[in-house]
Amino acid sequence: MRTALLPIGDVDDDVLAHLALELSIFGDVEILPSVDVPESAYRPRRGQYLASDLKELTASYPHDKVLGVANVDIYEDPLRFVFGLADIRGKSAIISLNRLRGGAEILKQRAAKEAFHELGHTFGLRHCPNRICVMTFSNSLADTDSKGKDYCYFCTLRLRTAGVFP
Numbered sequence: 001m002r003t004a005l006l007p008i009g010d011v012d013d014d015v016l017a018h019l020a021l022e023l024s025i026f027g028d029v030e031i032l033p034s035v036d037v038p039e040s041a042y043r044p045r046r047g048q049y050l051a052s053d054l055k056e057l058t059a060s061y062p063h064d065k066v067l068g069v070a071n072v073d074i075y076e077d078p079l080r081f082v083f084g085l086a087d088i089r090g091k092s093a094i095i096s097l098n099r100l101r102g103g104a105e106i107l108k109q110r111a112a113k114e115a116f117h118e119l120g121h122t123f124g125l126r127h128c129p130n131r132i133c134v135m136t137f138s139n140s141l142a143d144t145d146s147k148g149k150d151y152c153y154f155c156t157l158r159l160r161t162a163g164v165f166p
């Protein structure tokens with residue numbers, strides 16, 4: 001499987017390199033040249049960017065999975081903000097680092113969790129009731145910090161059935 005990381009706007013190289021390493025459990029990972037943040041995705045009334053508009057940017061690449069990585073604050077109705085968004089059983093996903101800020105190490109860990117979470121959705125996984133599973137829904141940074149970066153036993157089984165893992 002070929003996964004691509006698409007930096008949207010100015011994204012820290014360290015974080016991208018860390019994500020590429022973590023996501024290599026799925027196969028080859030390529031870091032694409034960055035694209036500009038489209039101003040058409042900005043919603044002045046909210047002071048935020050619409051996540052689904054940014055996610056569209058990932059559609060034109062030939063890879064099996066494309067994860068957009070942005071730095072701007074994103075939302076999707078009816079939520080006040082989102083850490084990321086993905087097509088269920090699709091190829092496109094996006095995360096934003098905007099609300100994951102902390103020290104350099106914690107930012108990388110949080111970004112990896114959100115990346116695994118959103119890619120999990122592209123493989124068909126839904127939210128998991130296991131609070132330490134990476135597929136549990138994060139409503140706050142505390143939720144992101146308290147979950148692990150791994151798929152639980154049941155989510156892993158589903159990924160095996162889907163052929164993602166041997």
Ligand SMILES: [Zn+2]
Nearest residue numbers: 117121127137
């Ligand atoms: Zn989710």
Ligand SMILES: [Zn+2]
Nearest residue numbers: 128133152155
């Ligand atoms: Zn799970």
